[in-house]
Amino acid sequence: MHTYRLALIGFGNVGQGLAQILADRGNLYADRFGAYFKIIAVSDLLYGRICDPDGLDPAVMLHTIQAEGNLENVPGARHGWDALGTIAESEADIVVEVSYTDLKTGEPAMSHIRRALELGKHVVTTNKGPIALHFPQLRALAQERGVEIGVEGTVFSGSPALRLGLDTLTAAGVYKAQGILNGTTNFILTHMENGATYPQALAEAQEKGYAEADPRNDVEGHDAAAIVVILANLLMDLPLTMQDVRCEGITHLTQDDFVEAQAQGERWKLLGAMERTTEESFTASVQPLRLPTPIACNIRKFMSNYQ
């Protein structure tokens, strides 16, 4: 049995989700994989900073947050450090970087990850910012220090898209990838298809918590572009940056665009795409495109027969 000591930088939805998984399945992982994951420190701007070298019980942490709104009074826990202090002082083997995302600078997560790698600690992160902006640099640093950097959770909420390409399709190779990469814009487009205006659909997405108060990262395509960069870097080993992605959002689409598309049996989708065109060159884009809907066409044919 090998015990891994985890320090969590950030304890929002993702950090608490990880705590819940370890509470529910930690013993199962120990039995099945011979690996026991022990959280020894948590540092969060909102919920507080605690540590315990003997291990913080994830279920107790979650309960304390639910009851008291923060981690200060978790039984047995000592007061901890800020993020960089936690990375340096907690004696963790693995730093779990799940603080907030900034797609412009990657900070402060970028500094957290760099520091952890420099100190020879493994890093697991769901943070799209530093990985979209600086992955090649971080990967080189990790290799130099002989540690791992796990980034599966930066795209598609952790559905195994990256390992799919890196492990199971490794002998096949990935030359092209495209898809609907952002859920918020897809929600908005579907609502507009059903007759909502853009402001109405956006308001609905914000009300449901899908879109942020400042929705630009989603609706201008930056979030999808960050995913394109991450997929291209990892799956296709392309040295792509955010500046290389031709990026167009959905804010200019009108109801007329939808009426026109539907009249031809088509739907608007925000598509991200990347393709290796030669050994040296590639294309990468995020843009709204009209896709054919064969189902819709068939239905219309069917109805015209029966009317």
Add this chain to the structure above:
Amino acid sequence: MHTYRLALIGFGNVGQGLAQILADRGNLYADRFGAYFKIIAVSDLLYGRICDPDGLDPAVMLHTIQAEGNLENVPGARHGWDALGTIAESEADIVVEVSYTDLKTGEPAMSHIRRALELGKHVVTTNKGPIALHFPQLRALAQERGVEIGVEGTVFSGSPALRLGLDTLTAAGVYKAQGILNGTTNFILTHMENGATYPQALAEAQEKGYAEADPRNDVEGHDAAAIVVILANLLMDLPLTMQDVRCEGITHLTQDDFVEAQAQGERWKLLGAMERTTEESFTASVQPLRLPTPIACNIRKFMSNYQ
């Protein structure tokens, strides 16, 4: 660099496809993975039996088949053995079993695989028959002899569904799976949706080479049921057999069924499904079901607004 000696039992589409991949990418695999795959024997009922302990050039074999219709005159090759002889005599490390599929008995592939494992050889197979019928037994035999049995290619033409569950989702676990598991029936259903009768749609599928002359394995759901069994055994560790799958085909569907479904914005799909319901029990089925088509509904709403 480690060299693996392969014996191919069967050299139809799949065997020739593997030869093409090794011709195209064999050196790349050697560079990237340190593994060189050398075909030292091929045994096929139609194309012939050859061997060469120094390795058969896959490109030359493919060229010879194209030029002469069989493998007999591949330069440098010696006459080989029948299937069981090849397994016993060729000194292969890995037996690639890609002969024809029989979902009733699993033979002759079952005997090939069992013999290879008994002799301590790794097995890779795309053959659905023995794996759907006898996987637990074969897995136990492989473990006993300390060799691997690779079966990814038995479902979904090798798209990595099994490794996805076994490797990348291993910590998550799989509790339920469902989907359209058979392409031939899906082709037929789509044609019927567009107005074809069942016999017309079947004839079209046979003409295109999707359906076999005796189409029962597909249209009665047995092929999909075999996939359900394989997925359940591997992904969910359920001791399921073909007899446990409630199996209903598509042969009884009429145009009236499609008209009725379409009037309600629904489509017929042949769905395979398996679910662990408790630690001890499960459900497994293949059956045609009507699925809602929200797109179609939206289009109809749209049209009624504009008519």
